[in-house]
Amino acid sequence: MKDKKMLFIFSFITIVLILSLTLDIKDIEKLSGLFSSEKEMSEVESQSKKEEKQSAQGDENIHIKKNGNSIYLKANLDTINPITSLSWLDKNTLRFNYTFEDENIENIIYDYSTKEEKIEAKFNIKGIIWEWAKANKDGIIYSNDGFNGLFYMDNKEKETKISKNQEWYSISPDGKKVIVNGVPNDKGDRNERFIYDLEKNKYELANYIPDIDYVYSYIAATWSPDSTHIVSQEPGNNSRINIIDANKGIEKKINIDNNILTLPTWSEDGKKLTFLIQSNEYKDYVINDLEIQYFLSDKIGIYDVKTKKIKIIDLKDKLTTSRVHWSRDNEKIIVETTKAENAQxxxxxxxxxxxxxxxxxxxKTKKRKEVLDSGIDMTDDYPVHQITPIKLFSNNILLFMDSNKDIRSINITKIDKKDIISKEIGYLYSYSEYKDSIYMISDEGIYISDDNLKIKELINFQEEYGENTLNVDAKISPDYKKIVLYVQYDIDSDDKTFIEIKKIK
Structure with a gap:
């Protein structure tokens, strides 16, 4: 037995010596690493399969692709309709929908988690969607055509029909209630105004809100930003404004000597409301705009939701020619005025x-200050304002349009300073403020302005995505660290629609 063992060892040594003489060093290294390489290859293949699985995320319609600091969400089908809505639910979650056309039109609404890099189909809706909006924590409210039925669907995809049909509806900013002018789904065929509480599945009649059509719905019921109150007007009854508690009904009927009261505007915190007051002596001072009538007013009323009291600012020898714009700190307002003799x-x-x-x-102090020269041109029988205020931000920074300049330009100035910065950025779509910066999104790109009024370009859409870009819809995350861009191309382009999520530098 011992001799056989020695013979085996001798034979193995002999084979190794022969191999060492016939193989070069590289061959020996390959041979010695055979088993470890197979193990590494197995791990690579396993990781690759894992990544493929992660990119698919269990959805056959959309795939995820990473490139540098960007994440792309792309459709696997060629026949796809544009996205109807794109929004951030929170700083890490994006919601959007794709419409797939086959024998039966199907809308799938997806949530994408930037933190987990995971996509999930949240809602499956048959038919065309007229519009949809986030409601309360997990659900959505949607309508197939805008008028024949309003629906609520929660995260379990349980559909609840709110109305049989509707003239219009308005969802509260917190997404917990909706005002509907239509036929409730739970009774009869009579048109009502009602408030539907999504969380309680409860209808409350609100026929104190006027029964008017879609065109005038914006004056019938306007939510306060904090979702606690509603302001309502009646066409043909311009002497009264109703303040409505969303849970209790009419809180206060505002009537000031039967003067004309118009254009109620909530402060950003929802705690105050401005409205214009036109005294009887100026009742013929009306300018017809393309959409509404401006009742040139000599006073501004301010309603305090907490105290339920009204403060009046008398403009004396001047009349307003535009609506009121609130400051972000809810303590100042901006308005355009002209001398009464000019208006006459x-x-x-x-x-x-x-x-x-x-x-x-x-x-608070009622102190007034003229900050910009403006003017009104009635050449075309409707008012063209030279200066159109857009927003009064923190640090008294005013964003405005100037009709004497290119309409694709934006203008920024600081109250108490004469410097005005103008820059052509394209048609302004949206704007917001974060810390000491103002973010502006136009049809040409994304821009940022700092406290020193310097305007910097963050993204130029054509440079980023090509000249055949048809449209780019951009939304900034709530923490201002990411931006989502929905990029559409011309129908004749070889490029396909996609969503890109990238970090803000």
Missing amino acids: KLLEDDWTQIKAKIEYINI
């Missing part, structure tokens, strides 16, 4: 142009 010349003497001013008003 405009209305009676066939004047086509008058001078106006942009005024800055402190609502």
Whole structure:
């Protein structure tokens, strides 16, 4: 037995010596690493399969692709309709929908988690969607055509029909309630105004809200930003504004000596409301705009939701020519005014142009200050304002449009300073403020302005995605660390629609 063992060892040594003489060093290294290489290959293949599985995320319609700091969500089908809505649910979750056309049109609404890099089909809706919006924590409200039925669907895809049909509806900012002018689904065929509580599945009649059509729905019921109150007007009854508690009904009926009360505007915190007051002596001072009538007003009313009291700011020898714009700190307002004698010349003497001013008003002290020269041009029989205020941000930074400049330009100034910064950025779509910066999204790109009024370009859409870009819809995440871009191309382009999520530098 011992001799056989020695013979085996001797034979093995002999084979190794022969191999060492016939193989070069590289061959020996390959041979010695055979088993470890197979193990590494197995691990690579396993990782590759894992990545493929992660990219598919269990959905056959969309695949995920990573490239550098960007994540792309792309459709696997060629026949796809544009996205109807794109929004951030929170700083890490994006919601969007794709419409797939086959024998039966199907809308799938997806949630994508940037943290987990995972996509999930949340809602499956048959038929065309007119529009949909986030409601409460997990659900959505949607309508197939805007008028024949309103639906609520929660995260379990349980569909609840809110109305049989509707003239219009308005969802509260917190997504917990919806005002509907239509036929409730739980009774009869009579048109009602009602408030539906999504969390309680409860209808409350609200026929104190006027029964008007879709065109005038914006004055019938406007939610406060904090979702606690509603302001309502009635066409043909311009002497009254109703303040409505969303849970209790009418809180206060505002009537000031039967004067005309118009254009109620909530402060950003929802705690105050401005409205214009036109005294009887100016009842004929009306400018017809393309969409509404401007009742040139000599006073501004301010309603306090907490105290239920009204403060009135008298403009004295001046009249307003535009709606009120609130500051972000809810303590100041911006409004355009002109002298009463100028307005009279405009209305009676066939004047086509008058001078106006942009005024800055402190609502606590009632102190007023003229900050910009403006004017009104009536050449085309409707008012063209030279200066159109857009937003009064923190640090008294005013964003505005100037009709004397290119309409694709934006203008920024600081109250109490004469410097005005103008820059062509394209048609402005949206704007927001984060810390000391103002973010602006236009049809051409994304821009940022700092406290020193310097405007910097973050993304140029054509440079980023090519000249055949048809449209780019961009939304910034709530923490301002990421941006999602939905990129559409011309129908003749070889490029396909996609969503890109990238970090803001």
